[in-house]
Structures are given as structure tokens and as C-alpha cells.
Amino acid sequence: MRSVVAALLLSLVALLPGAGSAAAAAGAPDGTELVIEPDRVEPGARNVTLVFRLTDGDPAPVTGFQLLLPTGRPLVGVTAQAPPGWAADLTTTVLPAPAPSANGPVTEIASAVSWTATEPRAAGAVDFTLHVDLMPEGAGPVRFRAVSTDAAGNTAEWTDSWAEGGPKPAHDALKLALGAAPRPVAVAVEHGDHHGEAIAAPPTAATPAGVAATAAAVLAAAAALIVLLRALSRRQRRHLGR
Known part of the structure; x- marks a missing residue:
């Protein structure tokens, strides 16, 4: 009985x-979290702001963050904003063939953005912001590869490409779905360890x-x-x- x-x-x-969510939170790894927060996600949307929020999960603060942008379905008219205490460097690439856009063929795009800390900082959240004049057309997801480096030299990487014959990365590239309601897309990894577990976005209220x-x-x-x-x-x- x-x-x-x-x-x-x-x-x-x-x-x-809350009973299930509390148990899940207790088992989540304590690591660096990367979240994409778009203000608009319609295919072909204009004047879009993408915020990549990086939160330190380790006492060693992140001092470098590199974002690799898609080139197959490029983001047109990208500018990078540097948060206080950081410097931003934009890399452009000439396309082998012009890419169509609402403003006509595009021959040069931003392919990478690197942010570097210019002064000592404590661990915590930092926002890396991109302003995009024109988002890609089509309903498929936009993929971003990213690498963060902390003051101790540890790295966390999000990618879906690797050398032939080499080990498959533990974490896929970040995917931003187009045509859906805006919501954060999060991936977490134990700091300095490429075998951390991916976690889903926070549950809605x-x-x-x-x-x-x-x-x-x-x-x-x-x-x-x-x-x-x-x-x-x-x-x-x-x-x-x-």
C-alpha cells in the first residue's frame, strides 16, 4: 500500500x-551559451538586426568572438556594431558569380566578423550586433559558424564542416529559421571542452x-x-x- x-x-x-523544468535545469552543463536574437525573420526582410548574445560560463572571460557568415545565401549590406570595450573587424569576399537580390546583383558580401576585447573584462553576457540591409530569400534556415576564445586560450566552436577523415565537431552550426516567429536559438558547450551537450532554447512562459x-x-x-x-x-x- x-x-x-x-x-x-x-x-x-x-x-x-515547473517540476520538470527544474529537474532539467539541474542537469544542464555549466558552460558558455550562444543565443541568436533576431528582430525580424521574414525571408527577404529589410533592415534586420541580429544580436548574438554570448554568456560566459567559466571564470575565464571571453576575449575573442568570430562569426562566419553564409556565402551561398548571403546577407546583403552587413555592418557590425562593437560593444563597449570591444573592436569589430569585417571581412568581405568577392563572389565567384553575382548573387541576386532585391537591389540587383551583388558581387561582394561580408563573409566574417571578428570582435576582439580591447580592455580587461569580467565574465558575463555580451551582445554582438549585426545590422543587415537584406536577408536571404527562401524558407530554409540561415547557418552561422562561430568560434569564441577566452582569456585562458580555451575555445568553443559551432560548425557543420570539418576536414575529411577528421572527427566530426560536437556542435552544429547555428541555424536561424526564416518565416517563423522570432525566438532565441541557443546552443551551450562546456567552456574549453568540445564535448558539451547542446541545450534547447529557454521554454516559453x-x-x-x-x-x-x-x-x-x-x-x-x-x-x-x-x-x-x-x-x-x-x-x-x-x-x-x-
């Missing part, structure tokens, strides 16, 4: 809001309908527990009366 009651109580606890549904489920489970306890109690009394 005690085992049955304990199992039902555990089921009730699992239904409580609970809605009133979701809270009501959870409360109803908890009440139903509680009622079932009371009925079971009464039945077990009557059975035990009958057994003792024999």
Missing part, C-alpha cells in the same frame, strides 16, 4: 508547474490555459488517490474482521 501511495504522490508532483489544464489534472489525480485510499482502508478492515 505504501508503495502505491508513494507512486501516486510522485505522479502528482510531476504534474505541478506558461499560459493561463496551460495552468488551468495542469490544475485540473492535479485535482483529478488527487481525487483518484482519495478513492484508492478509501478502497484499501475498507479492504484492510474486512481482512482484520475475519
Whole structure:
């Protein structure tokens, strides 16, 4: 009887809001987190701001961050903003063949941006911002490769390409879906360790309908527990009366 009651109580606890998320947070690795926060994601959108938020997960602060931009479906008219205490360097590439855009064929694009810390900094979040005149057309995701370097020389890398015959990178390139509602896209890796686990974006806030549904489920489970306890109690009394 005690085992049955304990199992039902555990089921009730699992239904409580936040119980599952708290357990997941406890098992998440403590590492550097990289999040893309776009203000617009429509294919072909103009005047788009992309924020790459890098949060240190280790006492050694990040001092360098390089972002490799797609060249197959390029971002047109890219400019980089340097946060306070950082310098930004933009690399451009001449395309082998002009890429079509709403403003006509494009022959030169930004292919990489490097940010370097120019003064000592404490660990914490830092925003690296890109301004894009024109986003790519089509509904497929836009992929970004990135490398961060901390003051101790450790690196964290996000990429989907590697040398032939070499080990496959533990972390894929960052993917920004076009045509969906804006939401952060996050990947985390243990600082200095290329075998960290990827984590999903933070869950959205609970809605009133979701809270009501959870409360109803908890009440139903509680009622079932009371009925079971009464039945077990009557059975035990009958057994003792024999």
C-alpha cells in the first residue's frame, strides 16, 4: 500500500508547474551559451538586426568572438556594431558569380566578423550586433559558424564542416529559421571542452490555459488517490474482521 501511495504522490508532483523544468535545469552543463536574437525573420526582410548574445560560463572571460557568415545565401549590406570595450573587424569576399537580390546583383558580401576585447573584462553576457540591409530569400534556415576564445586560450566552436577523415565537431552550426516567429536559438558547450551537450532554447512562459489544464489534472489525480485510499482502508478492515 505504501508503495502505491508513494507512486501516486510522485505522479502528482510531476504534474505541478515547473517540476520538470527544474529537474532539467539541474542537469544542464555549466558552460558558455550562444543565443541568436533576431528582430525580424521574414525571408527577404529589410533592415534586420541580429544580436548574438554570448554568456560566459567559466571564470575565464571571453576575449575573442568570430562569426562566419553564409556565402551561398548571403546577407546583403552587413555592418557590425562593437560593444563597449570591444573592436569589430569585417571581412568581405568577392563572389565567384553575382548573387541576386532585391537591389540587383551583388558581387561582394561580408563573409566574417571578428570582435576582439580591447580592455580587461569580467565574465558575463555580451551582445554582438549585426545590422543587415537584406536577408536571404527562401524558407530554409540561415547557418552561422562561430568560434569564441577566452582569456585562458580555451575555445568553443559551432560548425557543420570539418576536414575529411577528421572527427566530426560536437556542435552544429547555428541555424536561424526564416518565416517563423522570432525566438532565441541557443546552443551551450562546456567552456574549453568540445564535448558539451547542446541545450534547447529557454521554454516559453506558461499560459493561463496551460495552468488551468495542469490544475485540473492535479485535482483529478488527487481525487483518484482519495478513492484508492478509501478502497484499501475498507479492504484492510474486512481482512482484520475475519
